[in-house]
Amino acid sequence: DTAVSQTPKYLVTQMGNDKSIKCEQNLGHDTMYWYKQDSKKFLKIMFSYNNKELIINETVPNRFSPKSPDKAHLNLHINSLELGDSAVYFCASSDDLLYEQYFGPGTRLTVT
Amino acid sequence: AQSVAQPEDQVNVAEGNPLTVKCTYSVSGNPYLFWYVQYPNRGLQFLLKYITGDNLVKGSYGFEAEFNKSQTSFHLKKPSALVSDSALYFCASNTNAGKSTFGDGTTLTVKP
Numbered sequence: 436d437t438a439v440s441q442t443p444k445y446l447v448t449q450m451g452n453d454k455s456i457k458c459e460q461n462l463g464h465d466t467m468y469w470y471k472q473d474s475k476k477f478l479k480i481m482f483s484y485n486n487k488e489l490i491i492n493e494t495v496p497n498r499f500s501p502k503s504p505d506k507a508h509l510n511l512h513i514n515s516l517e518l519g520d521s522a523v524y525f526c527a528s529s530d531d532l533l534y535e536q537y538f539g540p541g542t543r544l545t546v547t
Numbered sequence: 548a549q550s551v552a553q554p555e556d557q558v559n560v561a562e563g564n565p566l567t568v569k570c571t572y573s574v575s576g577n578p579y580l581f582w583y584v585q586y587p588n589r590g591l592q593f594l595l596k597y598i599t600g601d602n603l604v605k606g607s608y609g610f611e612a613e614f615n616k617s618q619t620s621f622h623l624k625k626p627s628a629l630v631s632d633s634a635l636y637f638c639a640s641n642t643n644a645g646k647s648t649f650g651d652g653t654t655l656t657v658k659p
Binding site: 439466468476477478480483485490491493527532533534535536538539540541 | 579581583585588589590591592593596598635637641642643644645646647648649651652
């Protein structure tokens with residue numbers, strides 16, 4: 436069983452479109468995250484959710500909106516996609532804000 | 548503000564030799580420190596963590612890390628490198644506010 440899964444794995448779309456990425460974890464964790472990894476492999480946290488509540492929103496444009504329908508799911512919706520949004524997006528989960536995180540396989544988003 | 552630095556973009560070692568990947572940190576309060584590994588086209592995998600206790604922590608795949616409070620360092624080590632250890636390594640710190648900070652990553656190449 437995959438602990439943290441993301442769909443889709445690849446996403447190619449045009450500028451201006453709206454898209455969503457889904458994440459699910461079956462680890463029973465209370466905390467979930469979204470990260471962006473750019474072309475230089477730098478990893479930056481975007482959002483942290485704890486018990487479905489938004490904890491951290493790291494200067495991410497309003498076009499990005501996370502939604503947590505329950506503790507096992509954290510989806511990322513992106514409006515009006517821009518070229519600069521092209522990156523790999525990782526979902527992760529942890530048992531607690533302080534503990535180690537378990538990452539999904541990533542979603543490679545390409546905006547053309 | 549907390550920060551994590553990995554001073555080397557690239558580390559090259561010969562198979563069978565010891566390896567060290569460096570990390571220094573700047574956090575307020577007690578540091579929660581982690582090492583993760585990322586293989587090509589994969590998500591990050593947790594290797595080991597320091598929260599409290601013994602300064603030498605052991606993790607997966609024979610890796611260990613030494614926490615040094617006076618030098619604010621948390622270097623990753625392995626006594627004998629394998630070609631399969633070649634990957635991208637990230638040092639990270641967490642806060643109980645949900646903020647995770649990752650270093651820029653170090654690419655480890657182990658040559659046969």
